[in-house]
Amino acid sequence: MLGETTRDRKAERREATRREILDVAWAVAREHGLAQLTLREVADRVGMRAPSLYTHFASKNAIYDAMFGAAWEECEQVAAQAQQQALSDTPRARLRAMTRTFFEFSVADLARYQLMNQRTIPGFTPSEEAFAPSVRTVRSAVDLLGAAGVTDRDDVEILFAMIAGLVDQQLANDPGGDTRRRLLDRAVEMWADGVGLSPDSAVSGPEPH
Template structure:
């Protein structure tokens, strides 16, 4: 029958509405804080009544879950896009990796808080939404192994080091650069700890000192 929506058109419309809801949820989280997200606020932003959201997401945690997966998928894409252009020298490569994560996180505190801090009581991401974060960790693990860093504890230390500087920046100097200034120093301390060789710039500085 003419004018009857096909299943593909209905699915496309539903996906578009879900994307609109998630965009509104991110806007609300950025304005009011991740833990303060309410279904009423999200619904108002997309011109819905709160009960109508349940035809797209089963609960508020389901919205958080979709945001979690969406957020990590976006960062995974950024990692894959920049990986070919990373410097070949191990220490310079580590600095570039650290700066990418730091700058990405600080530019979007709600992203960092939802994906890296347990601010929402009772929320646990689903396996599907968690998968992109594991892919990001796998890229980092491959990078570390290529540099000769194979100790699992060294990976944990790296995550804690860079993530800790992001958290300190957001908590103590939001909008500033106080902890970004410490990033290169922290990376060099880490590189010394795991035994990475000095780069050409460092060797030249030592020879001239």
């Protein structure tokens, strides 16, 4: 009919197959570890011959690349939602929301966190396109800190390293537990004190340090 958009059913089927391949790849990675991902097992689970995967992904690293990009896109969306909900809060409250959101997203999925933040796969480097959402996510966090008056790059790097350390310790030593989760707010408050971020009751910017 006039005015209707013509559907590209072939493209839709191709995209659906790509999503299925990625879903299966994540399932294999979560069961056996990222480094144990094989095209043969992914193909078997999808119901195709391994060479047929090459019509959708040029290599195993191309699958990792798509997984990496999708993971960071999801993280970007979750972080943006959390920041939007915390807009009316104090700078420290927004900081706590930001760090809790990243911590919970990270510890919820070991394989995803390893691909996003650790060099787990020898020889794999994400493409510029796949890396872009991670850059945007970090830039958004840096902008949030800058709006609170924290502009020293070293201060920001210390915060990021501290959160990553707590995530790593949680996943390595207490997966499914809360030993490091319980330390998160305390660690953030110590950092905030160190950089002179105003207390929750204050309305002015951070004190000089």
